[in-house]
Amino acid sequence: MQVLISGAAGFIGSHLVDRLLRDGHTVVGVDNFITGDWGNLAHLSGVKEFALIEMDATANDFVSRMTELGPFDLVLHLASLASPKDYLAYPLETLESGSTATRNMLEIALRYEARFLVTSTSECYGDPLEHPQTETYWGNVNPIGPRSCYDESKRYAEAITMAYHRKHGLRTNIARIFNTYGPRMKLNDGRVVPAFLSQALEGQPLTMYGDGTQTRSFCYVDDLVDGLCRLMMSEEREPVNLGNPQEITLLVFAERIQRMLGTECPLEFHPLPTDDPTRRQPDIAKAKRVLGWAPKVGLEEGLAPTVEYFQGKLAARR
Ligand SMILES: NC(=O)c1ccc[n+]([C@@H]2O[C@H](COP(=O)([O-])OP(=O)(O)OC[C@H]3O[C@@H](n4cnc5c(N)ncnc54)[C@H](O)[C@@H]3O)[C@@H](O)[C@H]2O)c1
Known part of the structure; x- marks a missing residue:
């Protein structure tokens, strides 16, 4: 498959790129390097199945630029500020990566009728009143607290992903990732x-x-990447928890x-x-059931x- 992945130079993104290439896919990675590191992908220089583009996924011309690089079979949206230190320093960019960037990536998927996956987060559950957290729990999120830029950006990303699925029939997946x-x-x-x-x-x-x-609950990155790979090929449209219980x-x-x-x-x-x-x-009963996945x-x-x-x-x- 031809894969487009945003946030490719980040921690999880770079491991996912490695796995996709190992599995025989061709990958276009995009990153604005706000927290990403060229060093995470330096070992891929010269690999002809991989291209890395420096660009902001919220840019006005993002969809047209990326569409030129298609067609894509799979569009993976990982770009976001992800650690509290980063999203507290960049609250507006964080909100934009969950909103504008998610919409841009969805638009690209729509143009090519590609599969789409977004990396959401356990932060959607906020400070949970249910334990462990199942996907049916709606969460306990402070919508105006300092962390809300991250939590709400991901809740919006989930909402717009479901809207594209419902309105356009796009084949979407939502991963709710726990600490990796x-x-x-x-x-x-x-x-x-x-x-x-x-x-x-x-x-x-x-x-x-x-x-x-x-x-x-800490999940090792190889396990998480395996869960993402199973999810992106599944027919499960609603969120799936991925983490180590x-x-x-x-x-x-x-x-x-x-x-x-x-x-x-x-x-x-x-x-x-x-x-x-x-x-x-995380309660990972759903991941076990629909993906046959559990961390090892x-x-x-x-x-x-x-x-x-x-x-x-x-x-x-x-
Ligand atoms: N690591 C975890 O424990 C964890 C937990 C829950 C969810 N997630 C989600 O997984 C994804 C990857 O997280 P990570 O830990 O690898 O974070 P990371 O900060 O290492 O990687 C994120 C990447 O996205 C890039 N980026 C940010 N905004 C961008 C934009 N507008 N345009 C282009 N690139 C942009 C950054 O430069 C970085 O390379 C994120 O969506 C994050 O919210 C991670």
């Missing part, structure tokens, strides 16, 4: 895995927001990292940011290559 980690996350990404790892590797105190009893408190997670790296860095406690969710755990990589197994990647990045910075 792995190599190619940025050192200064701000999310807890890169934050703890880079602090522990540098012998600095680990920054703990809140008392550490809040939970997260293994729930862990941040205190236990910090201990695991300390034990793994053989360090005893102290924890440095800070107040919990506004609207930070206290519990997060355990936390220690996934952390090993991630640590190795961060060690390399930190060494290169010295």
